[in-house]
Amino acid sequence: MSDYKVTVLGAGLAGCESAWQLARRGIPVTLREMKPEKMTPAHVTPWFAELCCSNSLRGAGLENAVGLLKEELRRLDSLILRCADATAVPAGGALAVENPFIAKARLQQMMMGFAPPLPPNDCPREDMRWEKTPTASSALRLDKDVSVAMEKMEQIRRITESLPGIDCGACGSPKCRAFAEDIVAGRAEAGMCVFSDKNDKDK
Numbered sequence: 001m002s003d004y005k006v007t008v009l010g011a012g013l014a015g016c017e018s019a020w021q022l023a024r025r026g027i028p029v030t031l032r033e034m035k036p037e038k039m040t041p042a043h044v045t046p047w048f049a050e051l052c053c054s055n056s057l058r059g060a061g062l063e064n065a066v067g068l069l070k071e072e073l074r075r076l077d078s079l080i081l082r083c084a085d086a087t088a089v090p091a092g093g094a095l096a097v098e099n100p101f102i103a104k105a106r107l108q109q110m111m112m113g114f115a116p117p118l119p120p121n122d123c124p125r126e127d128m129r130w131e132k133t134p135t136a137s138s139a140l141r142l143d144k145d146v147s148v149a150m151e152k153m154e155q156i157r158r159i160t161e162s163l164p165g166i167d168c169g170a171c172g173s174p175k176c177r178a179f180a181e182d183i184v185a186g187r188a189e190a191g192m193c194v195f196s197d198k199n200d201k202d203k
Contacts, residue, residue: 007032011048013080020079049080051097057084059174060095063167067174070095092178142184156180164195 004027008019011033019031036046043050051057061067073081089098142149159180166176171192173179182188190196 004028006030011035013049013051016049017073017078017080021076024077049083055096055098056091057095057097058172059093059169061093061174064169064174066169092181093174094178152184155184159183159190162196163193166195168195170194 006022006027007030008015008022009032011019011031015031015033019029022029031048033048035043035048039046042052044052057066057070059067060070062071070081074085084095084097087097089096142152156177157180160177163176163179167174169175171179171188171194173182173188176193179188179193183190
């Protein structure tokens, strides 16, 4: 047991990860958080490690800095990355997590490997009980209409060809292909690419 005692202020992504890394090294740690007593406009849930305003942790590939940082965290047995990987959904090369309620059920299943499950009637929190196993819908469906989806796939192909193809990530997407998907889905605008001046013609 360490002679040090650490107090971590804030149970966001960094705070929770710091507390986890300290605790697993035998260092006593206290994690303090203002929620749920005090909330901000960015907070939606009272939970720790809340991913605010987005469901994406940005690029997942090793071609950019954020992807390399995630891989380093994985090699350090990151609790945040372990949870994110367990609840990841397809997002065009980015590490994005699924609906928090679906993710909650998936994490509960994952936690069964760390501790014995509680009998259903002994569950300490009512909101942790599930009547049935939830199912997730596809995150990559372009449209319910197959013909419309095919047209959007062709749009993605044309836009991708019009982009410089350097996968710089300056637009916020990890790859040019992912950026094209975001444009077609209405999550980005072609003008966000700082290296291309012709993508407006191919939208």
